[in-house]
Amino acid sequence: MSNPAPFGQRPPALRVLDASVPATPILAGRVLLHEHSRFIPRQRNSIDSDLGGVVMTGDNAETRAFKLRTEAGFTGTMLIDSAPYTTHTATENEPFLLPQDQMFATLDDTLGFQKAAGASAALTPTGYIAPGASKPLKAVIRAAQRIERVDTVVTVPVDVTWLSNERVGQLIAACERINQPKALVLVGQFDPLQHAKVIPANLRRVISEVEGMMLLRTDLAALDAMVHGALCAGIGVTSSVRHSVAPGERAKVSKPNGPVYPSILMPELMCFKGAESLANRYANAEPATCPCEVCNGRGLDRFYKTDSETRVDAEDHNILIWSTWVGEMAGYEVGPKRKIWWQEKCAAAINRYPLENQRIGLSAKRGFQPPPPLSAWATLPAS
Numbered sequence: 326m327s328n329p330a331p332f333g334q335r336p337p338a339l340r341v342l343d344a345s346v347p348a349t350p351i352l353a354g355r356v357l358l359h360e361h362s363r364f365i366p367r368q369r370n371s372i373d374s375d376l377g378g379v380v381m382t383g384d385n386a387e388t389r390a391f392k393l394r395t396e397a398g399f400t401g402t403m404l405i406d407s408a409p410y411t412t413h414t415a416t417e418n419e420p421f422l423l424p425q426d427q428m429f430a431t432l433d434d435t436l437g438f439q440k441a442a443g444a445s446a447a448l449t450p451t452g453y454i455a456p457g458a459s460k461p462l463k464a465v466i467r468a469a470q471r472i473e474r475v476d477t478v479v480t481v482p483v484d485v486t487w488l489s490n491e492r493v494g495q496l497i498a499a500c501e502r503i504n505q506p507k508a509l510v511l512v513g514q515f516d517p518l519q520h521a522k523v524i525p526a527n528l529r530r531v532i533s534e535v536e537g538m539m540l541l542r543t544d545l546a547a548l549d550a551m552v553h554g555a556l557c558a559g560i561g562v563t564s565s566v567r568h569s570v571a572p573g574e575r576a577k578v579s580k581p582n583g584p585v586y587p588s589i590l591m592p593e594l595m596c597f598k599g600a601e602s603l604a605n606r607y608a609n610a611e612p613a614t615c616p617c618e619v620c621n622g623r624g625l626d627r628f629y630k631t632d633s634e635t636r637v638d639a640e641d642h643n644i645l646i647w648s649t650w651v652g653e654m655a656g657y658e659v660g661p662k663r664k665i666w667w668q669e670k671c672a673a674a675i676n677r678y679p680l681e682n683q684r685i686g687l688s689a690k691r692g693f694q695p696p697p698p699l700s701a702w703a704t705l706p707a708s
């Protein structure tokens with residue numbers, strides 16, 4: 326592979342981990358950044374090498390991941406999620422999407438390609454598991470039971486209705502029959518956790534009752550999962566990688582034809598807010614400020630722009646903020662103290678909403694409102 330290294334420097338050799346290196350210890354305790362491959366891969370200083378890592382996703386994710394390793398020199402933990410669940414619905418005969426352009430491509434080849442591109446562990450190319458699609462889910466279990474490699478995580482991209490009271494027991498039973506680590510991806514428009522009131526609690530059940538669960542392509546639900554015993558989790562860098570939509574659907578956005586502004590993680594309020602809505606809310610008041618390395622005390626209303634520098638700054642701010650929380654969390658062992666820390670942290674954020682609205686002179690209706698999942702994490706029993 327030719328590589329135009331600048332100034333004659335050789336890129337660091339790519340260390341490929343073979344199929345005998347188990348996935349579990351590599352991933353344990355980490356919250357990964359789910360990155361979109363459409364942008365030039367770059368090393369982010371904001372990623373914590375002990376507690377973080379990257380999931381590269383989107384078109385040509387393997388090529389981008391390889392470049393992140395060889396050109397940008399990234400040596401941390403990395404997964405490659407080519408997101409087959411966005412185009413392929415799992416069926417009884419084809420639970421996994423194997424490459425169409427290569428004759429006789431096997432699952433083993435697909436997993437091996439990811440490792441050759443620099444992945445620390447491999448993800449199965451599982452299709453989207455539609456509402457109530459029990460037979461395709463069983464086919465995923467059977468296919469997983471035939472995998473002999475220990476470097477593999479079984480991706481379980483389920484429609485969010487699998488977290489309803491009627492279905493969650495079946496999902497738990499299915500995940501328990503898969504011996505490998507399992508990466509749950511929730512598929513649904515907007516925030517899947519807001520589809521029904523029971524979802525945050527039922528998601529916790531799946532994570533806490535099944536060993537080796539991961540939750541990928543999500544938002545702060547990643548922390549709730551890690552607090553309740555997940556092996557690993559992944560937070561999306563933009564809203565499009567903080568959930569997924571079913572094959573054939575387009576992600577609905579509140580303003581379909583408008584420019585795309587960054588979404589900003591509010592350190593005190595513990596929620597992501599669009600830059601436009603922040604600029605509006607802080608139009609006649611002092612904005613909330615942020616002490617992170619990127620913001621350096623500046624206001625959080627400054628991201629209302631569409632240029633790439635602003636986007637990267639916003640992303641790095643977000644990563645620094647949630648990485649700080651992951652670092653705090655790692656100070657508590659998995660168990661009651663960690664759960665109480667998280668519950669109190671979410672409750673404290675909820676309590677700041679009326680204070681912030683009062684400070685900027687907005688009513689509860691026109692000001693900030695806590696997202697329902699945050700309220701659930703603050704009030705659900707910690708045990």
Ligand SMILES: [Zn+2]
Nearest residue numbers: 615617620642
């Ligand atoms: Zn900041």
